[in-house]
């Protein structure tokens with residue numbers, strides 16, 4: 298995603314302009330001892346993000362960024378987006394740069410992220426590469442200002458479209474959009490469509506994407522991006538640097554506050570459960586029946602895993618939803634109908650929750666930004 302920030306103070310602006318871009322990662326950095334790595338979660342949470350001292354150099358991100366740069370080079374581009382540690386994945390509006398969440402720079406912080414949010418966005422090599430390619434799409438657009446052009450508008454639409462990635466209504470079967478990140482994210486906004494198209498262009502050879510998207514309208518977008526990149530090969534970027542907003546080394550929030558805010562963002566606006574729906578699934582509660590809440594508790598990991606896999610929603614969000622549902626079943630004292638119906642009940646429950654998550658993705662009550 299792209300992130301905007303209020304204008305900087307003159308001092309901040311000055312400092313930012315003085316600072317040279319972070320050099321591309323290379324070689325092994327000297328290991329800096331970080332005393333907090335041995336702390337338990339609740340002690341670690343009291344630390345401020347700016348005091349963690351995490352860096353890209355020497356972390357696993359170094360190799361991932363090197364791979365991104367290799368891919369750009371293999372596609373003939375000399376453009377290399379500057380990468381820095383921020384509070385989440387984004388590209389600062391107007392800057393040819395990528396912010397990578399700071400927790401990816403240290404295994405101890407990845408573990409904390411997993412404990413707090415139940416998943417680590419970009420925590421695996423493949424996922425990280427998908428996100429890096431996506432954010433490079435925004436960064437190269439910022440560098441060359443492609444999205445200011447009329448021909449870009451004709452292909453992707455107006456970037457002035459209201460930016461509300463949380464309220465888009467994807468058409469899952471549309472062949473007008475490529476697929477890189479989950480949730481048909483290219484459909485969120487013209488800028489996201491471009492970033493996703495660029496990510497696919499970068500991950501494959503022209504032969505591969507022409508084959509994979511043969512017969513799709515999205516192929517026209519890939520061909521257009523291909524032409525733009527031919528131009529970029531022979532032209533220096535218009536914008537060479539920009540302000541690093543939300544840089545981890547300046548975030549004075551404690552980890553505890555950071556996670557409280559994120560969990561609130563992911564969990565807020567949970568829909569009210571419709572008791573009538575629950576009664577359709579469970580019936581009115583047979584006397585002496587097995588507690589619905591208890592059965593669901595036993596199946597929670599599988600239930601949450603399946604819904605996350607097929608909706609692409611944040612695991613924390615889905616887990617909270619399932620927990621809330623379990624609680625409501627307990628309040629209503631719902632029971633599972635006779636044993637033979639148990640499998641049917643679980644299927645219905647999974648389908649119901651997946652539909653709820655998907656509907657709320659459309660209506661914006663669940664949020665997702667990249």
Ligand SMILES: [Zn+2]
Nearest residue numbers: 298299492667
């Ligand atoms: Zn994006």
